[in-house]
Amino acid sequence: MSHWTEVRPSEDFYRVLDADGRPLDDPPDVDEETLRRMYRAFVRSRAFDAKALSLQRRGEISIHAASTGEEAVSVGSAAALEPDDWCFPTYRQTAASIYWDAPLARTFAGLMGAEPETVAEHLDDESNPAVNFSPPYIPLTVNVTNAVGSAMADAFNDRDTVTMSYVGDGSTSEGDFHEALNFAGVFEAPAVTICHNNQWAISVPTHRQTAAETFARKAEAHGVPYDRVDGNDVLAVYEKSREAIERARNGGGPTLLECVTYRMVDHNTADEDSVYRDEEELARWADLDPVDRFETYLREAGVMDDDEMDRVAEAAEADVDEAVEAARSVPRSDPQRMFDNHLHGESWTERHQRAELRREGMGENPFVDFDGEGFK
């Protein structure tokens, strides 16, 4: 029997705002500066995704996975971190690094296929975000195991730093997820794992992903505390993340948070979601859009008005445009860059292959060394 339906999920999760964005109880205790930063991150992330999509359609970037519809998970959780904490994201948490002011130009340049050394060299004047972000991981769930190791290092050194990492619902089927949570539980690592349950792992729905009642409950097998949150309610995600982070920081060990949300767009720009899901389902989730709900809350709480929201949107557009221009200014990566940063020091093989590539680039025949002396 399946406990899941992507169309109408059960709502047995923690929620601060109702479906329209009105507090269900007393308004949450979040300072206005944090609320504004969260909103700004939402808007910048949407502007970023829209621009990335258009760049992909024009062939300037090869592939992009957008966050549209599930930004509250990234923004709410990342906002609960403190400077010097660590964050191990995947490709779908750009909004988390945007909250902490990661330079957008670097992200665009990476999407444009520039080698990381080239990006660092030409966009090196931008400051790093206060929270330490690993490069986004592409292979699923590998990041969580590394994040737990990072948290173990903090525990062994009696540091009060917390490490956060992210998975999707599909990723909870990977061995790394269980290995990570098992280690986290055994070593009481200050590791907070956020699961975006966005209902789809490319085309495979949640009910084909697990027979467990919830994804959160998978933590039970590992002795790790868990909770389930409305992932389209940024304040709920923030509250529960803050609790988990505080507990971790105080030596209370790991937490798994399942954030129930929905991927409103294709898995990535190479996907075609109309093949496997219908309009009705999308429409229902569109009503729960995290940005709309948050806007309602901010307006009614008197934190922001329409004018200020318009200014945030204009600034986001301008920032994104400027970041794209900066990314475009990065020169094409020298092909020799592909040899950089594999091993420290040098080897005969690397020297030789670099020379072969150089000769090939000059239109020469690279195969003319018959005694191993030619390319030294």
Add this chain to the structure above:
Amino acid sequence: MSSGDVALDVEGDTERWNVVDAVRETLAQEMRRDDAVRLLGYDVGPIGGVFRATEGLYEEFGGERVIDTPLSENGILGTAVGMAMRGERVVPEIQFMGFLYPAFGQLMYSLAKLHERSGGGIEVPMTVRIPYGGGIKSSEYHSESTETFLVHTPGVRVVCPSTPAQTKGLLAASIRHPDPVMFLEPKRIYRGEREAVPTGEYTLSLDEARVVREGEDVTLLTWGAMLEHAETAADSVDADVEIVDLVSLSPLDVETVLDSVKKTGRCVVLHEARRTLGLGAELSALVNEYALDHLHAPIKRATGYDVHFPGHQTEDAYLPDAERAEHAIRAVMSYEF
């Protein structure tokens, strides 16, 4: 080209150690030297490892430096990478090479890749200790010699000692090195011959092959536990054999290999791994590409066969030994282009 007995250049006291003593004493030395060195694995704690290579270390350094983990190779490598990213010098143990395969995800996705994909921004300094190889009459998956999987992986070093003194210098160098090092310990010689090993600190180059003995007629390329067969074979044949211990399987010290083959004109590779795409294939290709004019005979590979490692009644027939090496040497000596 490096000289044979680098360790003997080190002044001071020596003690007679076998390879497993050298591993244990080097781990202790490095852990005393640097608080960031942590051991990670299962059974590495109070019992001291299934080969006793970590014996006594739990008592000296405690459970946060000598960490018994859940039974999960992928979990061990994955968490070790996270710790290494945060400045720890992690030395995980994979109990047997045949147990490495569940950890291939973390090996390929993060251990070997993070330094490169971060544009050099992230260091992953760790030394993965892996007892490997056959000849101890063990059970399935306990005798593997699949170093080719590692050599084919960019971003990791693969190092293999063949003597106690070398084990110490290479293991210390690996632990101190910023790169991830896959440190293959030939477990068949763990408790083999003892030799005088300097007790003071020293390191050996991770990049240099070792010319174990010089010769004029044929080059014998080998590493690890096969070295003793190479020496026996060299003593038994009617030829002046030059033995090169590769030491570093990745990256290879190609110059030492080519210089030797150019001098002798003949080459045999001796390894216990399967033949097809074993490291002998690469060595043979390198000699073919860069020293063909100097050859007087085809290169021959005295290796294991392309089968799963057999049961212990059969393993002696599978494993190359001095006799197989002698046959290969005599064959290439009998041929003249």
